[in-house]
Amino acid sequence: MTIENVTIAGAGTLGSQIAFQSALCGHQVRIWNPHPERAERRLEALRPFYKRDVHLTDEQFDEALARIISITNDWEQSFQDADLVIEAVPESLEVKEEFYHHLAEVLPPAALIASNSSTFVPSQLVKFVDRPEKFLHLHFANHIWQFNTAEIVGNAQTKPEVIDAVVAFAKSIKMLPIVLKKEQPGYIMNSLSVPFLNAALGLWVKGVADPMTIDKDWMNSTGSPMGPFMSMDMIGLRTVWAIYNAHADDPASQAIAAKIKEMVDQGHYGIEAGQGFYTYPHPAFEDPDFLKG
Structure with a gap:
């Protein structure tokens, strides 16, 4: 179970960071966002931070941006070839339920789903997804290029190989994977x-x-x-x-x-x-x- 193509759903503060970090580390990335132009601005706003903290040149930053192959609100285009979807839509149960309802209509059967939710636990969101065995939480801290922890926790039905695949993905984008043995509001x-x-x-x-x-x-x-x-x-x-x-x-x-x-x-x-x-x-x-x- 290899993760190469990643779709980030929701390009707010953390979503944009996850997208860019994934692209920087060699993944092919798509972004789904209701307002694509806002996602583009948030990505560009990361440039000075990566230049200062990671010492990227403008050329290196642009090379990573080029691996973000689409930024759109089109559902089929955004999720058509995803191996992993990282959901980072607003922290509202109603918003997340609606998102997962639409996602089930377009997501390939083999794709994994991870929520970056800070306030909800897997047992609250798993009821909205169509593949509980392939669903888990993958939580990042803001400024992930510096504070590079990825907290990972599944639900009662998550397959062990899904956890393993997401751990490998986290390592591939230079995160330290922290796997929780049970869900906990706020993680660690x-x-x-x-x-x-x-x-x-x-x-x-x-x-x-x-x-x-x-x-x-x-x-x-x-x-x-x-x-x-x-x-x-x-x-x-x-x-x-x-x-x-x-x-x-x-x-x-x-x-x-x-x-x-x-x-x-x-x-x-x-x-x-x-x-x-x-x-x-x-x-x-x-x-x-x-x-x-």
């Missing part, structure tokens, strides 16, 4: 990081301190190279909001979700937007004296 990474981020957001929403002060305190006290609000800008506040909104079942969480939603509605959703808790491309934390004052 978010299960560990969300309580930390929640504490920081709670301090901010309650007015205890502003985000920059909280970041400075954490970094100075622990020696960490990054504060929680710097981290959330990197993750993207739309993703942070989706996680909190899905589980905002108490007044404190609801207040946090509402506060983040205000920022997202203002277009302040992180590095990609040029504004989040910090202003980019030259955020305050890049000042050599950031922790001195």
Whole structure:
């Protein structure tokens, strides 16, 4: 079971990164996105990051882009030859159910399906797919070229050889595959990081301190190279909001979700937007004296 042709469904922040990283590592990639022009812009927005962090030349970046052979909202063209579909559509059960309903009509029988969902577990989504034995979750962190973990977990019917094939695919795009033995909301990474981020957001929403002060305190006290609000800008506040909104079942969480939603509605959703808790491309934390004052 070899994965060569990959279709990324949904080219938002993570979908575009998965698509480009897969193409960079030699896979033939198609992108399905309701608005193709937005996908093209998001791919191009990755250029400065790959030039800075991976040291790609413009020529190398363009060579990888050329392996993304189609960017379209046409269902048949997008999925016609896929060995693996990675679903990265918005974090809504209704949106995902509709997507998988249409996918079943066009996807080749042998193709595997992986969801990149951050907020749902396999048992919630498997009921929407037409091939539960070939369905699993494949979860990436934002800025996958740096934070290259791929968390993998199947459902009760996923065949072992499907897990093996996706592990091999993850390695082929320079990820570290982490296979979970059972499903867990938030996987491992978010299960560990969300309580930390929640504490920081709670301090901010309650007015205890502003985000920059909280970041400075954490970094100075622990020696960490990054504060929680710097981290959330990197993750993207739309993703942070989706996680909190899905589980905002108490007044404190609801207040946090509402506060983040205000920022997202203002277009302040992180590095990609040029504004989040910090202003980019030259955020305050890049000042050599950031922790001195």
